[in-house]
Amino acid sequence: MIRTEEMLLNVGPQHPSTHGVFRLLVKLDGETIVDAIPMIGYLHRGTEKLAEDLTYTQIIPYTDRMDYLSAMIGNYSVVHAVETLMEITIPERAEYLRVIAMELNRIASHLVWFGTYLLDLGAITPFLYAFREREKILRLFAELSGARLTYNYMRIGGVKWDIPDEGWLDRLQAFVDAFEGALAEFHELVTGNEIVKARLKGVGAYDRETAIAYGLTGVNLRCTGVPYDVRKVKPYSIYDRFDFEVPTRTEGDLWARYELRMEEMNQSRRILKQALQQFPSKGPIVAKLPKLIRPPAGEAYVSVEMPRGEQGVYVYSEGKPQPYRLHFRRPSFVNLQILPKLLIGESVSNMVAILGGIDIVLGEVDG
Amino acid sequence: MAKAPDQNREASKADEHHTEAHHTPEGANDPEAERLKEAERFRDEIVTWLQERFGEAIIVEANVQKGMYLAPMLVIQSDMIAEVARFLKDDPRTRFDFLNDLHGIDMKETLDVFYFLQSFTTGRFLALKVKVNHASPHIPSVTPIWPSADWQEREAYDLLGIIFDGHPNLRRILLTDEWEGHPLRKDYVPYDEGV
Numbered sequence: 001m002i003r004t005e006e007m008l009l010n011v012g013p014q015h016p017s018t019h020g021v022f023r024l025l026v027k028l029d030g031e032t033i034v035d036a037i038p039m040i041g042y043l044h045r046g047t048e049k050l051a052e053d054l055t056y057t058q059i060i061p062y063t064d065r066m067d068y069l070s071a072m073i074g075n076y077s078v079v080h081a082v083e084t085l086m087e088i089t090i091p092e093r094a095e096y097l098r099v100i101a102m103e104l105n106r107i108a109s110h111l112v113w114f115g116t117y118l119l120d121l122g123a124i125t126p127f128l129y130a131f132r133e134r135e136k137i138l139r140l141f142a143e144l145s146g147a148r149l150t151y152n153y154m155r156i157g158g159v160k161w162d163i164p165d166e167g168w169l170d171r172l173q174a175f176v177d178a179f180e181g182a183l184a185e186f187h188e189l190v191t192g193n194e195i196v197k198a199r200l201k202g203v204g205a206y207d208r209e210t211a212i213a214y215g216l217t218g219v220n221l222r223c224t225g226v227p228y229d230v231r232k233v234k235p236y237s238i239y240d241r242f243d244f245e246v247p248t249r250t251e252g253d254l255w256a257r258y259e260l261r262m263e264e265m266n267q268s269r270r271i272l273k274q275a276l277q278q279f280p281s282k283g284p285i286v287a288k289l290p291k292l293i294r295p296p297a298g299e300a301y302v303s304v305e306m307p308r309g310e311q312g313v314y315v316y317s318e319g320k321p322q323p324y325r326l327h328f329r330r331p332s333f334v335n336l337q338i339l340p341k342l343l344i345g346e347s348v349s350n351m352v353a354i355l356g357g358i359d360i361v362l363g364e365v366d367g
Numbered sequence: 368m369a370k371a372p373d374q375n376r377e378a379s380k381a382d383e384h385h386t387e388a389h390h391t392p393e394g395a396n397d398p399e400a401e402r403l404k405e406a407e408r409f410r411d412e413i414v415t416w417l418q419e420r421f422g423e424a425i426i427v428e429a430n431v432q433k434g435m436y437l438a439p440m441l442v443i444q445s446d447m448i449a450e451v452a453r454f455l456k457d458d459p460r461t462r463f464d465f466l467n468d469l470h471g472i473d474m475k476e477t478l479d480v481f482y483f484l485q486s487f488t489t490g491r492f493l494a495l496k497v498k499v500n501h502a503s504p505h506i507p508s509v510t511p512i513w514p515s516a517d518w519q520e521r522e523a524y525d526l527l528g529i530i531f532d533g534h535p536n537l538r539r540i541l542l543t544d545e546w547e548g549h550p551l552r553k554d555y556v557p558y559d560e561g562v
Contacts, residue, residue, distance in 0.1 A: 041541040048526070049550050084434045212465050212487060215515025226487060233490075234436055300434025301468065301483055301494065312468050314481065315434075325551075327481075329468040337518050366541060 006034060009348070013042045017120050017352040020362030024339075024355070028348055036343040038336065043366035051326040056082050056156060056293045059326065064150035066330065067364040069112050070307045072105035072141075075154035077304045077328075080236055081313040082156050084302050085295035093283040094158030095238045100172070100275050101144070101153060102237075103268040107179070108137040109307035110261045110268075113359050117258075118190060120356040121199055126190050133182050136175050143168055156293050158286030169276065176272045183266055191262065197255065204342050204354040205253035214338040217331055218309030219264070220358060222248045223256035230305035241278065242271045254357040261359075264307075292321050308332050308359055330367060332360040406431045410439035413461065413493065420454055421447060427498070435483070438492035445497040448480075449507035449533070455484060455493070456512055462488040466513035469520060471527035473553045478504050478529050499529060508534035526551040 007028045013021040021042035027035035047066065051059050056078070063074035076098060083090070090098075115130030138148045143164045145151040153160055163169060190196055208224040221228055229246040231239045247263040249256035297319040303312045309331030316325040335358050342354050414429050428442035443451050455463045463484035472479045477498040484493045499506050508531035510516045520531045521540040528549035531537055539546060548555050 041539075041543070044541040046550060081434075213514050215466055215513065228487070298434060299432065299440075301432075301481075302434065302436075303467075310467070312483065314468065314470065316472060325472045327468075327470040327472075329470075329483075333518065333522075334515055337515065 004030075011351075013039075017355065018362075019116065019356070019360060020365075022355075022360065022362055022365070024351075026343070026348070026351065031348050033343045033346050033348055033351065036340040038339055040333075040336070040362075040365050043362050045367070047367050048326055048328065051323055053322060055321045056295070056323065059323075060154060061150065061152040063328075064152055065363055066328065066367065067109075067306055067308065067311075067332070067361045068149055069361055070105045070109040071149065071151050072101040072153060073304055073306050074311070075151065076102060076237075077302075077306075077311045077313045078326075079154045079156050080304060081300050081302050081315045082293065082295055084300045085298055085315060085317055086156075086293075088157055088287050088289070090237075091158055091284045091287055093162075093280045094285045094287075096275055096279050097159045097163070097285060098154065098237055099239070099242075100272060100279075101141075101151075101159070103271045103275070104137050104140065104172075106268045106307050107265050108134050108141075110265050111137075113261060113307070114186065114190075117356045117359075118196075120352050121196065123190070123193075123196070126186065129182075129186065129189065133179065140168070140172055140175065143171075155286055157289045158284070160286075162285045169279065172272070173276055176269055176276065179269050180266075183262070183269075186262065191259075196258075199353060200254040200258055200357075202251075203254045203350050204346075204357050205251065206338070206342065207252055210338070210341075211252070214341075215334045216309070216338060217335070218306070218359075219257050219260045220309060220335050220338075222246065223260055224252040225250040230303045230310050234303050236302070236304060239271075242274045244268075244271050254353060257357050257359075294319055294321055303329075306331055308361065308364070309335055328367065330364045332358075332362075332364040333367070336360055336365055402437060403431065406437035406439065409491065410441075413439060414441065416458070416460060417441070417451065417454070421451065425451065432494055435494055436492055438483075438494050440494040440496060442496045442498065445499050445506050448495070448497050449509055449512065451495070452482075452509045452512045461491075461493075462486045463491070463493060464488065466509070466515045466519075469509070469516050469523065471523040471529050471551070473527060473551060474498070475501075475553055477501060478527060480506060480523065480529060482509070504529045505532050506530070507532050508537075510534050525549070528552060 009026045009028055012018040012023040023039040025037040026033055047062050059078055060075050063078050064071040067074050111130040111134040115127035118126040142148050145153040145161055211221045211224045225248050227246045227248050232246055244267045247260055295317045297317055299316050301314045303310045311331055312329030314327040315323050318324045410429055410431055414426050417425050425444050425447055426441055430440055432438055432440045455461045463486045465485040467485050468483040470481055478501055480497050482495040508520055520534055523529045524537055525539040525541050526549055
């Protein structure tokens with residue numbers, strides 16, 4: 001007689017498809033997942049605790065290490081919260097440098113997702129194409145901020161560095177002009193591929209109500225037809241000056257999320273193009289502020305659109321140089337909650353595709 | 368007693384002479400004043416709805432938060448938070464279907480829990496706060512109402528020791544199960560002072 005029983009499969013924390021130190025305990029009945037228990041915290045550094053003893057400017061580099069694939073926007077999130085409390089007017093040139101840095105970073109972040117996601121699915125070549133393009137952005141960032149990954153670029157009131165030379169803008173322009181061709185290449189290489197479609201279409205699908213109930217944001221929400229983008233709903237910086245769209249899909253499956261991330265790179269390219277046209281030729285890059293920032297006593301909760309969704313920053317200030325309480329609503333942390341719901345009942349062969357489709361960064365999940 | 372700070376207070380001395388003060392005349396056409404007025408009207412409305420349903424005492428404090436997109440912030444009687452949450456989610460006038468954020472704050476006298484709600488039907492924002500007794504930090508869980516509260520409540524339990532009654536799986540999430548104490552409490556003593 002053949003005996004059947006459920007099997008426990010441990011995935012991670014050291015496993016390439018988890019994109020970091022994420023652990024998942026899966027219970028299998030044959031090839032069907034009957035239960036999935038996510039375990040996180042392997043990369044918890046206690047950023048919120050550390051912030052209690054740091055000045056606001058000292059906190060900025062810690063945000064580099066949360067979502068390390070979009071450190072520019074992470075930098076901005078904390079700076080934005082302090083500026084909201086202080087009601088500072090930011091110099092024009094600084095605003096443009098910020099938008100350029102953030103949108104370049106969004107493209108770089110989605111490129112990492114695109115490359116590694118297709119690696120997850122078993123396609124190696126797209127990774128090389130994606131990283132070829134990302135390398136161009138990282139070079140621009142290295143020239144601008146001195147770093148390739150942890151930029152520590154934003155400051156309260158502006159940015160740390162001006163463009164290194166006038167040629168930097170030309171090099172950026174060259175990248176932006178060429179990027180449309182690169183996107184077309186990606187589409188030709190991957191989007192039309194029948195195997196990719198077969199792997200992604202109809203897999204990992206959920207509806208609008210589920211997405212809202214689970215607090216999903218970013219592409220994970222927009223793939224169900226909700227046009228929710230923080231840049232439009234809670235406008236910040238100078239995004240109201242640019243003409244760009246918030247693409248949505250209604251299918252809610254992995255394919256919809258794939259298409260959206262590809263389209264968002266194109267929208268970021270459009271913003272960059274307009275920002276370069278409008279870029280002020282001179283002016284200060286940081287507002288005049290005292291060295292030691294003391295925001296007035298009060299509370300603020302503001303958000304920015306990260307490549308992975310809505311990052312909220314809560315600050316409680318007592319008027320001291322250090323925050324009394326600083327909290328990050330990390331998009332990957334909230335988005336990841338839906339994973340067991342998506343996995344249960346699925347075939348184990350779709351597990352990696354579904355996890356990758358949420359697009360998590362563990363530095364952010366674990367805080 | 369740490370009072371909720373007044374958002375309208377003058378900017379601190381440090382940045383006084385650097386930022387432009389927003390001195391606007393008291394005119395009806397000032398868009399900022401209009402928005403503030405509209406926000407206060409919405410706050411009063413929502414306070415009325417809640418008091419009609421749950422009685423006067425349900426609202427401990429109500430203000431409008433400039434640093435939160437002019438969302439009203441209501442301090443709610445802590446043991447009623449789940450009922451209030453259910454009402455705010457289901458009532459056709461409010462329909463707060465999206466829990467954006469949930470986290471705790473150690474205010475020394477009390478442990479506070481902060482909620483930020485949004486509605487995809489009305490487009491409104493609302494901040495809630497409850498003050499929990501430090502000695503016995505129990506409050507009702509809102510996970511049955513918004514599943515997105517699940518991990519966020521576990522995080523608040525893990526780091527601040529707030530116990531959410533009715534949570535389906537209230538275990539530590541970021542720290543190990545054997546961890547002693549709750550690091551984000553102001554009286555927390557680390558294992559090793561040097562680290």
